[in-house]
Amino acid sequence: MTTHFTSGVTNVAANGDGGRLKSPDPIKYHVYHEDFDKYTASDWVITTTEAGGGDATEALADGDGGLLVITNDAADNDSDELQWAGGSGGVIESFKYEAAKGLYFKTRFKVSDATQSDFAIGLIITDTTIIDGVTDGIFFEKDDGSTSVNLIIKKDSTETSVSCGTASDDTFMTLAFYYDPKDRKFHVYKDNVEVGSGVNTNAPDDEELAVSFALQNGEAAAKSMTLDYISAGKERTANTEL
Numbered sequence: 265m266t267t268h269f270t271s272g273v274t275n276v277a278a279n280g281d282g283g284r285l286k287s288p289d290p291i292k293y294h295v296y297h298e299d300f301d302k303y304t305a306s307d308w309v310i311t312t313t314e315a316g317g318g319d320a321t322e323a324l325a326d327g328d329g330g331l332l333v334i335t336n337d338a339a340d341n342d343s344d345e346l347q348w349a350g351g352s353g354g355v356i357e358s359f360k361y362e363a364a365k366g367l368y369f370k371t372r373f374k375v376s377d378a379t380q381s382d383f384a385i386g387l388i389i390t391d392t393t394i395i396d397g398v399t400d401g402i403f404f405e406k407d408d409g410s411t412s413v414n415l416i417i418k419k420d421s422t423e424t425s426v427s428c429g430t431a432s433d434d435t436f437m438t439l440a441f442y443y444d445p446k447d448r449k450f451h452v453y454k455d456n457v458e459v460g461s462g463v464n465t466n467a468p469d470d471e472e473l474a475v476s477f478a479l480q481n482g483e484a485a486a487k488s489m490t491l492d493y494i495s496a497g498k499e500r501t502a503n504t505e506l
Contacts, residue, residue: 295497296348296358296475301330308346309355311392315339316486322346329492334479338486343382345394345478355390357472361402363448363464365499369402370440370453372492373477378411378431380482383489385439386416387473387496394478400468401476402450404439406431408482415441415452415460419468426462429454436492443467445499 275288303324312320316338325331336342347355361367375381382395386403399421406413411430416423428439440453449461475496479489 293497293499297495299330299493300324300332300491303332306351307349309349311345313341313343316342320344325490332491333488335488336479336481336486338484340481340484343395343478343480346476347390348475355474357390357474359387359473359496359498361443361467361469363469364445366445367443368497370438370495372436372438374434374436374490375431375479376434376488378433380408381487382406382408382480382482383478385477388476389471389473394476395480400471401473402441402468404428413439415450415462417450417462417466419466422466424462424466426450426452426460428452428459
């Protein structure tokens with residue numbers, strides 16, 4: 265049964281400047297969402313490794329909800345890495361972890377080969393070697409030769425890892441984390457079920473981070489990643505900004 269709030273709902277205190285608006289104040293949160301109903305290459309900084317005989321590609325595909333498919337060239341360790349740029353020509357780092365503010369990331373995607381591939385997806389510092397060289401970020405990661413997926417919480421190359429279960433060939437999975445400022449933990453979800461949590465000891469609190477994702481071949485054969493959506497959100501940094 266649908267619940268109707270005919271008098272309105274708000275997340276603003278009664279004496280706040282939006283308290284009489286009768287609708288939630290969107291300014292209380294910074295939100296990014298991409299459903300991949302459209303794709304413009306210039307919205308991303310794209311770094312490719314192409315030692316094979318072809319080229320990496322990024323293209324929309326038919327599918328309910330909108331899909332983006334990235335496909336690597338066919339040599340071992342060929343990769344395709346994308347970081348949000350918003351058409352600016354450079355990576356835009358628009359999220360920053362703060363211990364007192366909630367932080368959220370969620371994505372649904374699949375990889376063609378769950379064993380012979382590496383992937384990373386989440387909030388990551390600007391880097392042209394996302395798979396192998398990231399020093400700071402909060403992101404989901406899987407290494408070549410394994411199907412195990414982990415949330416990596418990393419500052420200055422020191423990390424905390426939280427197990428998220430396993431990936432399967434050509435099978436969509438939903439991964440999410442929520443940093444809760446009340447208990448100072450990152451709560452991790454796979455397919456909408458909480459599977460673990462990690463402390464904030466190595467949270468990158470001194471760097472801005474960008475929405476990022478990357479795929480690397482684990483053998484001399486082209487691999488692909490299909491993304492349904494990416495969503496991220498964070499509480500604003502100070503009440504004075506509301």
